[in-house]
Amino acid sequence: MSTQVPFFEYPRLWSDDREEFLSIIDNVSSSGGFILQQAVSDFESELANYAGSNYAVGVGNATDGMEIFLEAIGINPGDEIIISSHTMLATASAIRVAGGVPIPVDIGEDNLISIQAIEDAITPNTVGIMPTQLNGRVCDMDSILAIAKKHGLFVVEDAAQALGAKYKGQHAGTFGLASDISFFPAKVLGCLGDAGGVLVNDKDLYHQIFQLHDHGRDVDGEVRRWGRNSRLDNIQAAILSHKLKTYDKVIARRREVAQMYQERLGMLNELQLPAPPNTTSDNFDVYQNYELTADNRDELKVYLGDKGIGTLIQWGGTAVHQFTQLGFDQVLPDTERFFERCIMLPMNVFISNTDVDYICESVTEFYRK
Ligand SMILES: Cc1ncc(COP(=O)(O)O)c(C=O)c1O
Numbered sequence: 001m002s003t004q005v006p007f008f009e010y011p012r013l014w015s016d017d018r019e020e021f022l023s024i025i026d027n028v029s030s031s032g033g034f035i036l037q038q039a040v041s042d043f044e045s046e047l048a049n050y051a052g053s054n055y056a057v058g059v060g061n062a063t064d065g066m067e068i069f070l071e072a073i074g075i076n077p078g079d080e081i082i083i084s085s086h087t088m089l090a091t092a093s094a095i096r097v098a099g100g101v102p103i104p105v106d107i108g109e110d111n112l113i114s115i116q117a118i119e120d121a122i123t124p125n126t127v128g129i130m131p132t133q134l135n136g137r138v139c140d141m142d143s144i145l146a147i148a149k150k151h152g153l154f155v156v157e158d159a160a161q162a163l164g165a166k167y168k169g170q171h172a173g174t175f176g177l178a179s180d181i182s183f184f185p186a187k188v189l190g191c192l193g194d195a196g197g198v199l200v201n202d203k204d205l206y207h208q209i210f211q212l213h214d215h216g217r218d219v220d221g222e223v224r225r226w227g228r229n230s231r232l233d234n235i236q237a238a239i240l241s242h243k244l245k246t247y248d249k250v251i252a253r254r255r256e257v258a259q260m261y262q263e264r265l266g267m268l269n270e271l272q273l274p275a276p277p278n279t280t281s282d283n284f285d286v287y288q289n290y291e292l293t294a295d296n297r298d299e300l301k302v303y304l305g306d307k308g309i310g311t312l313i314q315w316g317g318t319a320v321h322q323f324t325q326l327g328f329d330q331v332l333p334d335t336e337r338f339f340e341r342c343i344m345l346p347m348n349v350f351i352s353n354t355d356v357d358y359i360c361e362s363v364t365e366f367y368r369k
Pocket of ligand 1 (some may be wrong): 090
């Protein structure tokens with residue numbers, strides 16, 4: 001039987017830590033503290049502390065987090081927010097739900113939002129820029145912040161994929177007014193269901209976000225505005241606290257896998273690999289995904305599938321501006337070219353060095369057969 005390397009083994013999220021998780025679930029449940037209790041406030045402090053932000057708020061998922069911080073900032077109908085077209089549709093939908101207009105733009109050479117495209121997309125209606133720190137890599141934030149300053153725009157980050165990633169030593173999620181982090185199971189810091197966090201520095205904005213996520217109630221329990229319910233469950237918070245303790249080891253392993261991919265596949269001209277770890281001192285990447293572009297991408301995917309290797313094409317192969325049924329009608333050539341060629345190889349802590357060797361041998365075999 002051929003070797004099997006699934007793209008991501010969801011059951012192992014549970015089985016690898018089953019005993020610890022059972023004890024965490026037992027502790028939280030026995031205490032009766034299911035909602036907005038100690039486990040959540042502890043995790044919020046640990047998260048803020050880890051990322052170097054003044055505050056963190058646990059929310060139901062990262063998409064809610066974006067909607068909430070945009071609502072807290074205050075978006076008027078017609079306000080445009082510039083995003084990369086290579087992001088989850090959630091980045092755009094959050095802007096829509098908060099009352100604004102998402103403006104997807106092309107990607108640059110690093111496959112993150114193009115700095116030139118941001119400049120070109122600014123109109124009198126533009127109010128903000130929301131870069132996605134995609135695949136665990138932070139965008140060129142110096143340039144983005146400079147453009148924002150020049151045009152009087154706010155910056156918020158979709159850092160759903162990037163907890164722990166850094167740019168010039170500063171953590172993803174701490175560059176703008178606020179950011180969201182996702183704890184979806186397959187995220188670098190994943191829990192056992194939906195969960196998210198918002199990072200924020202400004203005290204006032206923190207209180208608005210807190211109120212919005214809990215029926216308008218502030219930390220003192222007083223209702224101060226209309227709100228909703230999007231709270232982080234205590235059980236998930238306790239699990240996340242547990243996992244945060246060893247998070248840097250998880251990042252280190254992912255960087256090791258990225259380095260192995262680079263060493264074993266870097267010589268293939270048919271592939272364009274993501275930047276390996278330590279290419280520049282500016283970026284510290286956490287490799288949420290190992291996304292590359294490849295000649296004959298579709299055939300490669302089938303070939304690897306036949307070898308028992310799981311691969312994935314991000315967002316099902318559709319960039320945000322290609323959701324024409326939602327009203328988008330741009331042509332973004334660099335993003336479109338990218339989406340004809342992109343593919344993700346397995347990247348997680350469940351794969352072994354032998355798995356990586358097998359994947360790399362199979363990819364090489366495909367191009368050299
Ligand atoms: C870039 C990006 N933004 C937003 C989200 C949404 O996160 P959540 O599923 O926690 O709402 C994701 C999750 O996949 C994502 O990758």
